[in-house]
């Protein structure tokens with residue numbers, strides 16, 4: 484595991500798909516809103532701005548996205564967005580302000596990953612509320628629930644993004660459950676990035692509930708014991724809503740180096756990146772640097 488301290492970006496790798504024109508990025512495309520943030524694109528799946536020979540402007544972010552290698556793009560990124568309260572406390576702010584700042588940082592990550600979907604990134608999962616988080620002070624839990632609901636209603640407006648919630652939603656406030664159902668229903672046909680938000684999620688619970696469903700199918704004679712294998716198991720996990728359930732890359736901000744009961748089955752061969760920064764300070768440049776670093780890792784899946 485790499486105790487990643489975000490270092491200076493390494494030189495951009497040459498991208499064989501964009502070898503000649505990648506230094507000329509057009510600004511001329513009219514902006515539209517994604518997740519409350521302006522984006523230069525028109526279509527449902529965001530398009531990277533096209534090169535324009537008459538335009539000498541270099542947009543750093545687009546340039547860096549173009550520098551990534553589509554063949555080595557992760558299909559699924561998972562994020563443990565940690566350190567929001569510590570960020571607030573160090574600034575003499577209240578925890579709520581830290582979570583609001585985290586929400587803004589989350590929008591930035593979602594926006595960037597949505598742009599990366601054109602290069603092959605398909606899914607992004609945020610671990611926002613664990614089954615253990617219920618033990619936090621009630622006013623903090625209530626605030627987070629209200630924020631999650633607001634996020635479902637206000638932020639999940641982006642046309643290309645599909646939203647799903649992972650976890651046992653039955654314990655969430657009824658109004659939040661309703662907002663989740665609406666967000667999932669209205670976005671289910673979207674073909675851009677698949678944003679998965681873990682609420683009241685526990686990796687152990689996910690494995691247990693899958694085991695119970697499989698056991699009951701065996702008991703009812705719907706399947707044989709011999710039918711149980713990894714792919715059948717995956718079909719019963721919370722991540723069954725995506726074609727890419729196993730994250731290729733996990734990012735945890737906030738300096739802790741553990742997975743905290745998150746996607747325990749799905750993380751078996753995930754590349755782990757631990758970032759010292761608190762989540763509200765986690766910016767586009769950080770995720771781009773991690774993507775470049777990920778593309779240089781050798782993955783042999785134990786072979």
Ligand SMILES: CC(C)=CCC/C(C)=C/CC/C(C)=C/COP(=O)(O)OP(=O)(O)O
Nearest residue numbers: 564565566567568569585586611630631634
């Ligand atoms: C809509 C909405 C609220 C969006 C995103 C905000 C966000 C990133 C929430 C993460 C929630 C959470 C319980 C983080 C872990 O600890 P912590 O960050 O609370 O604090 P700590 O690690 O400093 O103790």
